[in-house]
Amino acid sequence: MKLSTLLLRIVLACAALMVLLPLLWTLLNAFKTNADLLVNTPKLIFTPVWDNMQYVLGRRSVARALTNSLVICSSAVAMGALLGVPAAYVIARVKNRLTREAQFFALSLRFLPPVAVAIPMMVIWLGLGFYDTRFALIVTYMTITISITVWLSIPAFERVPIAVEEAARVDRLGPYATFFRVALPIARPQILAAIAFSFILVWNEFLLAMMLSTSKARTLPVVASEMSQLGMNVPWGVLNAAVVLLSLPPLILLAVAGAGMNSVFSRKSTQD
Amino acid sequence: MATVECRNLCKSYGSHEVIRNFNLSISDHEFIVFLGPSGCGKSTILRMVAGLEEITGGDLFIGGARVNDRDPGDRGIAMVFQNYALYPHMSVRENITFALERAGTSRDEIRRRLDPVVETLGLDIYLGRKPTELSGGQQQRVAIARAMIKTPEVFLFDEPLSNLDAKLRGHLRVEIARLHRALNTTSVYVTHDQLEAMTLADRIVLMNQGRIEQMGTPEEIYSRPATVFTAGFIGTPSMNFFSLDAGEGRLRNADIDLAAPFPLRAGKVTLGIRPGAIRLVPEGTPDAIAATVERDEFHGDMRLISLNAGAESFMVSVPAATRLSEGERVLAHLDPASLHVFDAESGQRLGD
Amino acid sequence: MRVGRSLPYVFLGPALLVLVILAAVPTLYAVNLSLQNRTLSAPQAEYVWLANYLKLFSDDRFLNALWVSLKWEVLTVSATMAVGIGLAIAMFEAATRRWRMILSVLFIIPVLLPRVCAAFVWKFSFHPLYGAVTWPVRALTGQTPDVLAHPWGAMLTVAFVDVWQWGLFFAVIILKLMEALPPQPIEAARIDKAKGWEIHRFVTLPMLKLPLISLLLVKAIESLRSFDLVYVMTRGGPGVSTETLDMYAYSQGFIEAGNISYASSMAVIMMVLTVILFTSIWKRLNK
Ligand SMILES: Nc1ncnc2c1ncn2[C@@H]1O[C@H](COP(=O)(O)OP(=O)(O)OP(=O)(O)O)[C@@H](O)[C@H]1O
Ligand SMILES: [Mg+2]
Numbered sequence: 001m002k003l004s005t006l007l008l009r010i011v012l013a014c015a016a017l018m019v020l021l022p023l024l025w026t027l028l029n030a031f032k033t034n035a036d037l038l039v040n041t042p043k044l045i046f047t048p049v050w051d052n053m054q055y056v057l058g059r060r061s062v063a064r065a066l067t068n069s070l071v072i073c074s075s076a077v078a079m080g081a082l083l084g085v086p087a088a089y090v091i092a093r094v095k096n097r098l099t100r101e102a103q104f105f106a107l108s109l110r111f112l113p114p115v116a117v118a119i120p121m122m123v124i125w126l127g128l129g130f131y132d133t134r135f136a137l138i139v140t141y142m143t144i145t146i147s148i149t150v151w152l153s154i155p156a157f158e159r160v161p162i163a164v165e166e167a168a169r170v171d172r173l174g175p176y177a178t179f180f181r182v183a184l185p186i187a188r189p190q191i192l193a194a195i196a197f198s199f200i201l202v203w204n205e206f207l208l209a210m211m212l213s214t215s216k217a218r219t220l221p222v223v224a225s226e227m228s229q230l231g232m233n234v235p236w237g238v239l240n241a242a243v244v245l246l247s248l249p250p251l252i253l254l255a256v257a258g259a260g261m262n263s264v265f266s267r268k269s270t271q272d
Numbered sequence: 273m274a275t276v277e278c279r280n281l282c283k284s285y286g287s288h289e290v291i292r293n294f295n296l297s298i299s300d301h302e303f304i305v306f307l308g309p310s311g312c313g314k315s316t317i318l319r320m321v322a323g324l325e326e327i328t329g330g331d332l333f334i335g336g337a338r339v340n341d342r343d344p345g346d347r348g349i350a351m352v353f354q355n356y357a358l359y360p361h362m363s364v365r366e367n368i369t370f371a372l373e374r375a376g377t378s379r380d381e382i383r384r385r386l387d388p389v390v391e392t393l394g395l396d397i398y399l400g401r402k403p404t405e406l407s408g409g410q411q412q413r414v415a416i417a418r419a420m421i422k423t424p425e426v427f428l429f430d431e432p433l434s435n436l437d438a439k440l441r442g443h444l445r446v447e448i449a450r451l452h453r454a455l456n457t458t459s460v461y462v463t464h465d466q467l468e469a470m471t472l473a474d475r476i477v478l479m480n481q482g483r484i485e486q487m488g489t490p491e492e493i494y495s496r497p498a499t500v501f502t503a504g505f506i507g508t509p510s511m512n513f514f515s516l517d518a519g520e521g522r523l524r525n526a527d528i529d530l531a532a533p534f535p536l537r538a539g540k541v542t543l544g545i546r547p548g549a550i551r552l553v554p555e556g557t558p559d560a561i562a563a564t565v566e567r568d569e570f571h572g573d574m575r576l577i578s579l580n581a582g583a584e585s586f587m588v589s590v591p592a593a594t595r596l597s598e599g600e601r602v603l604a605h606l607d608p609a610s611l612h613v614f615d616a617e618s619g620q621r622l623g624d
Numbered sequence: 625m626r627v628g629r630s631l632p633y634v635f636l637g638p639a640l641l642v643l644v645i646l647a648a649v650p651t652l653y654a655v656n657l658s659l660q661n662r663t664l665s666a667p668q669a670e671y672v673w674l675a676n677y678l679k680l681f682s683d684d685r686f687l688n689a690l691w692v693s694l695k696w697e698v699l700t701v702s703a704t705m706a707v708g709i710g711l712a713i714a715m716f717e718a719a720t721r722r723w724r725m726i727l728s729v730l731f732i733i734p735v736l737l738p739r740v741c742a743a744f745v746w747k748f749s750f751h752p753l754y755g756a757v758t759w760p761v762r763a764l765t766g767q768t769p770d771v772l773a774h775p776w777g778a779m780l781t782v783a784f785v786d787v788w789q790w791g792l793f794f795a796v797i798i799l800k801l802m803e804a805l806p807p808q809p810i811e812a813a814r815i816d817k818a819k820g821w822e823i824h825r826f827v828t829l830p831m832l833k834l835p836l837i838s839l840l841l842v843k844a845i846e847s848l849r850s851f852d853l854v855y856v857m858t859r860g861g862p863g864v865s866t867e868t869l870d871m872y873a874y875s876q877g878f879i880e881a882g883n884i885s886y887a888s889s890m891a892v893i894m895m896v897l898t899v900i901l902f903t904s905i906w907k908r909l910n911k
Contacts (some may be wrong), residue, residue, distance in 0.1 A: 004820060008718035012727060015711055015792065019730045022745045025756055029748070041763065042756045087639035090632045102640055104906070109647055111902045113848050115870040116891035119877055120653035123662075123884060143646040146639055163357035166324050167418075171371035172345030175631040185361040204738035206852040207870070211878065221740040225856055228744070236748060243741045250736040254729075 023247075029240040037237050052241035062242070064216075065223040068134060069203065072219060075138045077199045080145025084198075085191055087146075088153030089179055106150040109143055117143070118211040125212060132213045140208055145198040152194035156187040196257040200250045220246050274335030274348065274425035274458055275300055276321065282329030283316055290316055291482045294330070298460065303452050306462045307469040308479035309505070314462040315430055321460060322351050322428050335425055345374075350419035351428040355435060356411045358403040358418070365399040368417045389421045392451065409440040413447075420451070427459040433468065445471060466506060470494070478502055500619040503544045503612055509576055512550075512586035514543045515616060523613075527582030528561055533611045534623045540616035547576065547587040549610035552594070553603050560603040565596045579604060651895065658889035664882030676889035686890065688864050689872035693850075696783065696868055700847045703787045705840055708794025713824050715799050724799065731792035739789070739849075743856035746785045747772070775865035778858045782866055785853055790843060801835050802828055837909060845902060848894075869894055 029037055031048035056062050087106075091099045117140070125136040160183050168182045184191070209219040224242040227235065276298040283291040291313050298304050306314040319325040321332060323344035332340055339347050350371075358367050368389065372382045390396055393413045403411055412432060419427060432448075433441045449472055452459060463469055469476050470490045478485045478493060485505075486498045497503035503511050516523040518536040523529075523543055530543075553560050563579035563586075570592065577588045577596060581604075588604060596602070613622045658676055662669035680686045711731070715724050734742060749757045752770040761769050771777035805828060813823045829836070851870045854860060860867035860875070867875075869890060877887030 005718045008714040012711070012714050012719060012723075015795075016727060016730050018788065019733055019792065021756075022749060023733070025749070026745050038754050040753070040759075042754070042759050083639040083642060086635035090636040094632050099636070102636065104903075105640075105647075106643065107906070108899065108903060109643065110845055111848075111899050112647070112651075113870060113891065113894045113898055114851065115873045115887075116654060116895040117650050119873065119884060119888050119891050120650040120657060123657060124650065124653055139646070142642065146643055146646075150639065161355065161357060163353045163355055164359060166344075167351070167353060167357040167359070169324065170322065170344045170349065170351050172343075172374045174343075179631070179635075182359060186359070188361075200736055204736075204740075206738070206740050206855070207849075207874075211874070221738050221852075224738075224744075225740050228856070236754070239744055240748070243744050247737050247741050250738070251733065254732065254736055 026240050026243055029237065030244045032237055032240075034235070034237055037240075052237040053245075055235075055238050056241045056245060061218070061223055062220075065218050065220045068137075068217055069220040072134050072137045072141065072217070073199055073202045075134075076141035076145045076202050077195060079138070079142050080149045080198050081191075081195050083142075084146045084149030085153050085184075085195075086179070088150045089157050089183060091150070092154045092157035103150070103154060106147040109147040110151075114207045115211075118208050121208070122211050132216050134217050136212055137209060137217055137219070140212060141202045141205065144201055144205070148198045148201060149194055152197060153187070153191055156190035156194065157183060159190075160186045193257045196253045200253060203249055275333070276426055276458060276460070277333040278317070278321075278330065279333070280330035281317065281320060281327060281332060283313070283320060283325065284328050289482070291320075294482075294484070296477060296484070296487070298458060300458055301456045303459045303461065303472060303474045305469040305473035305476050306460065306479060307464065307466065307476050307505075308485070310464060312479045313482040314464075314479055318428055318430050318460060318462050321347075321426070322349055323347050348425035349428055350422045350424035350426075351430070352412075352415050352419050352432045354431040356403070356408075356415045358411055358414055360403055362402075363399065364395060364401055364403065364406070364414050367403065367414055368395075368421055371418070371422050385421055385423075389417050392420075392454075393417045393447075408436050409444065412436065412444060416448070416451070420455070424457065427457050427461075429459065429461040429463075431462055431464070434463070434465070441465075441468075448472065466508065478505065480505075496621070497544075497612060498621050500542055500544070500614045503614070507546055509547050509587055509589065511544045511546050511612070514584060514586070516541055516543050518613075525584075527584050530561075530606060531559055531608070533608045533613065536613065536622065541622065542614040542616050542619070544612040544614065545606050545610055547589040549607040550586070550588040551605050551607070552577075552588065552590060553605040555603060557603055557605055560605045563602055563604055565598055565600045565602060568596055568598070654888045654891050654895070657885050658892045660885045662885040664878070664884055669885065672885075676886050677893070679886070680889060680893070685864055685867070685872060689867050689869045692779075692864075692866060693868045695779065696850055697844060697847050699779070699783045700786045700790070700850075701840060701843050703783060704791045704794055704843050705836070707787055707791030708798050708839070709829070709836075711792065711795035712798035712802060713828075715795065716802050716824075716828075717820055728796045728799065731796045734789045735793035737789070739852035740856055742785055742789055743853045746781070746788070747857050750781055772858055773862050775862055778862060778866050782850075782853050782857050785857070786847070786850065790846065794839060794843070797839065798832070798836070801832055805831055834909070841902065841905060841909070845898075848898060 025042075028044075028046075030052055031050070032043070032046055033049050033051065036043050036046040087102070091103050121136075121140050122131065125131040125133075125140075130136040164186065165178050165182055168178045173181060204221065205219075206221045206225070209217075210222045210225075213219070213222065224239070224246050227239050227242055276296075278294050278296045281291060281294040282289070294317060296304075306317065308314050316325060320327050321334075323339070323342060327340050331338055334347055334349070344351075359370065362370065365386070369382050369386060372385070377385075390399065393416060395410070395413060395417055398406060398410060398414070403414065406414065412435075415432070429448075433444055436444065445468055448461075452472070461468075461472060473490055475487060476490055476493050477487050480501055486493055486502045488496075493502060494506055497506060500513070504513070514525070514528060516525050516528065516530075517539070518532060518541050519538040521532050521535070523532050523536075523541065561581050563581040565577060566580045566585065567578040569576040569578075571589075572592065574589045574592050575594055575596075577590055577594075579586055579588055579602065586604075590596075614620060615622055659671055659673050660669040661672045661675070715727055719727060737745075749755045750771055752758055752768040752773075758769050758771075761767060771781050809827050809831065810823055813827045818826065848870075850868050851874065854866055854868055854871050855874075858866045860871045864872075873887045873890040873894075876883050876890070
């Protein structure tokens with residue numbers, strides 16, 4: 001093996017460890033007592049305890065935040081998919097000035113700085129009496145989910161061959177049936193990946209959630225961040241446990257979406 | 273079964289006119305092939321017949337009824353696409369039966385119709401597979417099965433074999449011919465492959481720049497091309513052309529001097545002759561052209577010789593056993609019965 | 625092709641309507657707010673027109689935040705691109721197919737983690753007393769290094785976490801782009817005896833110029849979302865050394881003064897800057 005290859009492999013190994021070690025370390029820390037955690041020399045060997053997890057899971061605020069996160073994110077994602085996927089289909093199929101502008105508009109919403117949305121939104125929801133409700137967050141998040149779903153679904157529909165849709169028309173399918181029975185099933189794996197991605201975005205969202213809620217509609221990231229402010233003694237073990245719980249859904253989605261994408265790739269390779 | 277009639281069909285994209293006043297009437301059971309160079313509008317007409325492309329002018333009748341405004345599904349047609357256009361998310365069986373299910377055909381009826389179709393095309397063992405798990409030829413067979421099972425009034429094919437390799441193409445061509453003989457459904461078939469056109473067609477419609485250049489049986493088109501374009505487009509190796517002056521019963525230019533095959537008015541003409549109608553003759557034969565051998569291509573069953581006579585160059589096909597060396601001087605004789613004479617200006621055929 | 629008469633309106637209309645409302649209402653509202661002197665505590669307000677904007681430009685903290693945001697953008701975008709390209713080339717050159725797959729999955733994980741989580745993971749790792757990263761320094765020198773207490777240390781550490789999330793992710797995307805390139809030019813360069821780095825310097829990277837610029841733009845847009853990291857790791861500190869625009873707007877509007885109108889005027893300036901800038905760049909790129 002050449003020296004340069006060896007060096008590059010070392011670099012790659014370091015990068016891989018930079019991902020793995022902090023995550024595994026956090027996982028370990030989630031099962032340490034504070035006595036095991038707050039030591040000068042980090043400990044690898046210790047007796048694992050379930051206390052941190054139990055504390056996190058047992059807290060009322062966490063349970064409520066988990067429900068909030070789930071309800072808010074899945075509603076916003078569902079609305080995003082419901083409105084965004086059909087819109088993406090039209091943008092992919094009808095090419096004119098309006099659809100081009102619509103495509104760019106969906107993207108440009110991402111240019112808006114979150115604070116710039118959060119401040120007026122807060123005043124608006126306060127004025128309407130919806131401040132600190134799930135409804136307010138769902139509607140606000142729809143900006144994110146719709147635009148991302150549209151943006152990522154367009155290429156998925158563009159890859160559906162037009163001839164297949166024409167064949168469907170010859171087989172007596174109307175435009176709507178063509179969408180539901182032909183275009184959507186064919187593009188499904190990528191559409192699902194797009195929807196999963198929009199879920200991850202809102203699941204991880206922090207700033208809007210913090211500024212648009214105070215207690216009732218608090219989501220998990222906000223509650224997790226608040227745990228570091230429980231007095232002077234930062235409960236690091238609890239914090240690590242919260243981090244682990246909060247990170248699980250995106251990783252699970254990665255696994256699911258990854259499997260979906262893999263099947264797409266393998267199918268493509270057999271076609272070529 | 274049905275007739276198809278195009279009356280003054282026009283198609284334009286915006287202000288760009290692609291087809292103008294296209295007239296064609298296809299009788300029942302006929303197998304029509306649209307042939308022509310790329311971009312001449314073959315697919316456009318086929319797709320207008322199918323209803324996939326809006327008709328911007330004229331009338332289209334299928335089975336006597338005007339269908340301009342009918343949806344593709346209601347025209348009684350079935351179509352086989354160039355890239356197969358199978359539904360990738362359905363199995364082969366579902367692909368074939370989808371249209372019947374949509375039309376509300378009963379389950380028993382579908383099964384009854386599926387069996388013979390599947391058997392004819394040899395698809396039995398693939399029924400459970402997805403299209404992506406089939407080879408190109410198998411996919412195209414599924415596409416044909418999908419069209420066949422509908423028992424349509426008219427079959428439409430848009431270059432169905434052009435994505436396949438030469439051998440498979442030959443094989444499926446024979447299969448399509450056999451199917452047509454068995455089903456006898458009116459068919460319109462688009463291709464730019466001469467061999468497909470010649471072997472399949474009852475009638476060839478040769479197109480050029482959105483117009484019909486010539487229409488007729490394969491024999492007619494081959495042996496009596498109506499224009500220079502047709503003469504040059506049909507036949508491999510392609511026809512030789514000479515620009516000559518007609519007058520005094522002769523055709524001549526600086527290097528060539530021939531007897532005219534029939535009386536001609538004085539003027540410029542284009543003379544065409546296929547390489548196979550030229551023979552190399554011994555020294556001293558009258559009315560022959562003196563030429564030198566420029567190149568010699570071996571084609572297996574024959575040789576194609578490029579000859580030079582002054583500024584003119586032309587091709588002759590000779591038996592493969594003939595031995596000629598480059599630069600050799602020969603005499604070429606043009607068979608008078610195989611001469612095609614065209615008006616140089618209009619490109620139209622002269623004489624009979 | 626024809627997609628039916630009603631379908632385009634039925635499918636595209638609602639989404640566009642909702643998006644336009646969700647975009648226009650807050651934007652106009654922010655502009656309106658920024659022209660008043662509204663605070664969280666007092667609902668009564670009057671129009672002060674451009675006073676907030678004028679005040680901004682004599683506000684040292686705002687100018688500092690502008691400067692910090694600029695530093696943040698340049699730092700994270702360039703570091704992300706460098707790490708992404710470097711690791712992608714390393715994978716392309718030195719990893720087998722199998723390992724490319726494994727590394728790709730690994731490298732995608734950080735960007736999917738909630739930013740709050742990433743911030744905590746690294747904040748604890750850099751903890752002066754108990755952190756795993758700082759442990760070697762502790763063990764060797766006996767000192768307790770607190771990088772987050774140092775102005776540049778804090779900036780670099782937060783930027784590091786951002787690059788940890790995005791740089792690795794970009795490496796995967798750039799690798800996929802490189803794999804999709806036609807192999808002939810690279811092979812031709814090999815035949816011309818180009819060295820490994822020369823192939824990438826003169827063949828692959830120039831061929832990827834447009835997608836790389838798009839990626840850079842995407843990162844520039846995503847770098848605007850620095851709030852979560854900064855909030856969890858430093859709260860803008862030490863002092864105001866990591867106080868980006870959104871952090872400052874947040875503390876003006878919520879924590880310190882509840883000065884919503886003032887914060888709004890900042891938000892409006894950010895909106896104008898980013899939307900105009902990115903729109904013009906993006907349109908020019910995709911022309
Ligand atoms: N959507 C369109 N807009 C504008 N012009 C078009 C469009 N579709 C086709 N054309 C033009 O119409 C003409 C005929 O196209 P058509 O597809 O019928 O050609 P064809 O004979 O099928 O060629 P090929 O053998 O290459 O398939 C071409 O010159 C093409 O440029
Ligand atoms: Mg065509």
